[in-house]
Amino acid sequence: MNFTLCLLVCFCGLTLGQEDLPKTEVTTETGSCFPDMCKFLKEFGAVKAKLEAVETNLKETESHVVVLKQKGVALETRLNESESQVLVLKEKGRTLEAKLKETESQVLVLKQKEALKVVFSAGLPGNSAIGPFDTPTTLIYTRVITNLGNAYNQHTGIFVAPVRGMYYFSLSYHAGGHHPVHLFLMKNNVNILECYDHMTLNDGADNGGNAGFVELQQGDQVYVQLVANTHVWGGSYTTTFSGHLLHQV
Numbered sequence: 001m002n003f004t005l006c007l008l009v010c011f012c013g014l015t016l017g018q019e020d021l022p023k024t025e026v027t028t029e030t031g032s033c034f035p036d037m038c039k040f041l042k043e044f045g046a047v048k049a050k051l052e053a054v055e056t057n058l059k060e061t062e063s064h065v066v067v068l069k070q071k072g073v074a075l076e077t078r079l080n081e082s083e084s085q086v087l088v089l090k091e092k093g094r095t096l097e098a099k100l101k102e103t104e105s106q107v108l109v110l111k112q113k114e115a116l117k118v119v120f121s122a123g124l125p126g127n128s129a130i131g132p133f134d135t136p137t138t139l140i141y142t143r144v145i146t147n148l149g150n151a152y153n154q155h156t157g158i159f160v161a162p163v164r165g166m167y168y169f170s171l172s173y174h175a176g177g178h179h180p181v182h183l184f185l186m187k188n189n190v191n192i193l194e195c196y197d198h199m200t201l202n203d204g205a206d207n208g209g210n211a212g213f214v215e216l217q218q219g220d221q222v223y224v225q226l227v228a229n230t231h232v233w234g235g236s237y238t239t240t241f242s243g244h245l246l247h248q249v
C-alpha cells in the first residue's frame, strides 16, 4: 500500500516537472512567436483573406443585383407600355369590328332594297299571228321593255317571284278575227286571270286585256298561257305582259 502511494507521488512529480520546461520560440513572417500562436495567426490570416474575398464577391453580386433590378424595372416599364398599346389596339379592333358589322347590316339593307325593285314589261316577237297550236303554249315575250330585278325570264316567258309579296300583273293582246283568242295568266299550274274573244270573220282585229293583284310566295311562277286552238298577234308591242312587286308581305 505504501509502495503504490510512493509510485503515484513520483509520477505526478515528473509530470509537473515537464510542464515547467520553457517553450522554444520560432521566427515567422509576422515576427517571432510561439508555435501555437504562429499556427493560430496563420489560420486567422487565411480566414481573413477568405472573408475579404467573400466580401468582394458579395459587393460584386450586390452590384449585379442592382443592375438586374434596374433592367427589371426597365422591362416592367416596357411591359406596361406594351400592355397599354395592346389595350388600345384591342379597343380599336372592337371599334372596327362594330363598324364592319354596321357596314354589313347597311349592305344587307341595300341588297334587300335592291331586291325589292321588281318591275318588268315585255312584248311578243315577230309581226304575225302566234298560234293556233294543238296544245296549250306558254307565250314567250322576248321583246323586253324593262326587267328591273331580272325576275322575268325572256327565254322562257316565266316570271319567278324573288320574295314573298303582293304583285300586280297585266296582260294585253291584239289579234285578228279568224280564230278565237283565249289567254290565261297562270300562277304555277292554276289560271288566275283570263282574256277571251270569239272568232268573228267580220271583225278585222280585236284588242283586250286583263290585270290583277296576286299574292305570291318566293319562287312562285307566273306566265301567260295561250289556250290550244287560239291565237294572238305578235309584234308592235300590242300583245304584252307586265308586272311589278307592290310590297313584301
Ligand SMILES: [Ca+2]
Pocket: 177, 197, 198, 199, 200, 203, 206
Ligand atoms: Ca272577235
